[in-house]
Amino acid sequence: MFSRFAAAARELSPELWKVTGGALAQFMASMVATFIALYLADHLHADAETIGYVLAVQGVAGLAGLMFAGRIVESLGPRRVLLSSMAIAGLISFTCIAADSAIVLAVLLSALFFARSIFRPAYNTHVIAICAPDDRGRAYALFVMAANLGVAAAAAAGGLVMNISPRAIFVLDAVFLLLALIVFVFTVRERRGNADTSEQPAETGAAKLRRHPLRDRGFWAVGALYFAIELVELQVPFTLPLYLRDRFDFGPEIWGFMMTGLGIGIILFSLPITTVCKKTDQRLVVAAATLAMCGSLTALLWVDTAFVVFFVWTAYVAGQIAVYPALMSTLMNRAELFINQAQFISFYYAISSVARLISPATAGWLYDNIGPWAVWTSCGCLGALMIAGVAVWLARGQPAGLKIGSQAS
16 A cells, blocks of 8 residues: 555655645644634633634635635735735734634634635645646645644644643644745745646637636536535534434444544545546546445445444545545636636635535434434435436536536636
């Protein structure tokens, strides 16, 4: 496995590895996001309702940032946006030390998450420019690996810091954002276009068109698949541990081990899996990964032994590892055809924010009012719809992301 990982790593450009280092530093600045609820409760003496409002406000601010991120990246370029996002977010994070009430902190956190939400569209727009189409899935796999490593490190360090000096989480986040800024200063160059022009479709030989993502059928196809898989994935950390507790008497430590296994799996297998699949039509990868994720959750309807749960979880983890790089690769290849690439990326991430508002509440209602079986059945139905959608898309005979269509706006 190590030799396969090393071989896959050598195929990727040094420039990509360098900017991934910046992404890792950015994700290590996750202590505030991880521990803000405890900070509000223990040190600003906020009640649960107030904490909920604060978290909701920062979620809305993040969604608002994504809605504007595309145009901001187009106006300033990915490099300037990456540097500005890290600098402003670092300054705001440091300023949070002075917040003496939940209201003041909510205002600062809104500005913080607005600034940080712009990072992902800017980063992935830059990846389009530096990576050939076949490498974009693996590039996003590296991004996911950096996210998991960074958040895990932040959670471990932040837990210790909270016991020593709680306000230090703001300082350490600011330090890691500054580190990310320094890495991006030296590694990100402003450049346009694909790294390997020989791989570009014939349509890109002419001047690129401008089209709003919401008026592009290709974006809607990828976005619908992403929305459906997010509806499934975002409710799992909420409903599955409850079901395992009620059905199999699993304690929180078992769920913790399962989530640790998910993180380790993403770190170890993301790059090898995306390397194996890089020559495959990414829509087929999405369909196979959807079958693994949604099929495994639906299988819980018939699982009656704790031992089988871990095989079900393994299938789910494998699907999650494969599906997101395949979706992002398809989106990047589509967005490359247009001048306003960053808008495609930012609206794509906005879909996740919308799903985050819908999925847990809907799954919780189904779980309490109908039963767990309704949650797992709905996952199976969503998976079947996704696979059917991919089949229709494939039947049209269009290479994923390479057909512009007849109209542009």
